[in-house]
Amino acid sequence: MLIAGRYRLLEPVGSGGMGRVWLARDEMLDRDVAVKEFVPPDWMNDDEKTRLRDRTLREARSAGRLNHPHVVRVYDVVHAEGLPWIVMEYVPSRSLHQVINEDGPYSPVAAARIGLAVLDALSAAHRAGVLHRDVKPHNVLIGLDGRVVLTDFGLATFVDDGSVTGPGLVVGSPQYVSPERARDGASTVESDMxxxxxxxxxxxxxxxxxxRETAMATLMALATEPPDPPERAGLLGPVLLGLLRHDPAARLTASEVERRLRMVVAAAPGGGGVPSPRRARVVASAAPVSVRVLPAQRVAEAPVSPAPSSPPFRSRPLVLLVAVGLAGVVLIGAGGFLLSRADDLPVARPSSAPAFVTVGFSPATCSALTPSAAARLPRKGAATGVNGWRLLPGWSYFTDGSGFHIPVPDGWIYARSGAMYCFRDTQGDRVLSLDTARNPAGDPVRACRTEASRLVAVGALPGYHEIAIEKRPLLNKAADWEYQYRDPSGVALHAQTRWFTNNGHGYALSWATREIDWSADLSKINMVLSTFYTDKPR
Structure with missing residues (x-):
């Protein structure tokens, strides 16, 4: 069937009480799309069908107001056979509801990563003046590439359109409706949270x-009882209970939720898949959630503990870069998530490295690094820790006798050009880079801004978007520069550069990866920042 002379319906991929979603082919642009068909129930009268059509158009307008990686994009609204059809981005996926039912629940870390993506989408909607009003597992899609998207804005409303409340009318699924909406129909940012x-x-x-067994029993419990205590949530439990407070004014805010979710993710690097014997039937790259494929978010600043009076590394004279970012210090202080005790560790030996010519300091300038032009790590004799402390398995220290020691994943490749060091993952797009020749007397914020302007001017950061350039007040002359850009093929990338001084030297350390992998990489960034150290001058 051809809709509007352009969209050929191929097969249904989902349905509900009020509509059906089709996989379709846009024959004009030769691409797959999702087309939502308006299907009013037979029992509806004409007035009710008109209201339902209005809801369909409201969905298109609400989602169309948003341009966000975690919101399904709306391409078009067409009319065929007297009914509206919404043409949307097609996301090969399963809903979170399907994944839970078919594969079992997620780990707390994986659920936190999903939460970051949905929170980012909700925050974007709220900034645009749109309330979703129907956030539930059915409306969260887990893409086969790991992307998490929020869909179905059918109940959404504009904050300022005069229809935010509706006494006596409860919309949405009772198990996921806030107490105030169940009581009086009030829809607010807090109810979405x-x-x-x-x-x-x-x-x-x-x-x-x-x-509960019935919708009425659910609504009664919602009005009179606290939520059932979580049993599997672990570190995520306080976040859940903070969001499920009956008093909207006492609920956690979006910024607080983001900060806490990031701490949950950072506190347990390496976890997060869905334990299920049914995973074997899913294509490997289609794992619902893993540390490899989760969407990006802006790094939220977590509380940073003051630097300890003496570093945990002992005996050999050296200086540890402490309090270096995100939740890194918190992780080390909270029980050794990043490091573990070891004995008789080997000592790294300096050796030569192949030259690699770059056009300036940026992760983007290291992206062309190929195995044929580089050496593979770890180097012979590379330390996996120092003075009785061990890095996580699969990481080793890189040093070439220049006085710095940086942890790098085993199996990555390496090249150097002057003071510029490039490290790259051969299995993906991750790049770690270090410039050891920054001016220690310079202003870190100004240095980051100058570098950004220069690299953008020479075209080294296509599609550049600055997220933040911020001074790190607890560090000695340090600033963070976080930004997004695209590689030559158009893939969205996300990067952070830490400009800092240590032991009289200036450094710039960067990590860049695909936008979709940013959240999953936060624990790796913490690892690098919190365990980089320099030798004390003799």
Missing amino acids: WSLGATLYAAVEGRSPYA
């Missing part, structure tokens, strides 16, 4: 916090 909490509760517990 409650639904986010209920959705994440289901992701980690396998059911909603108010799962």
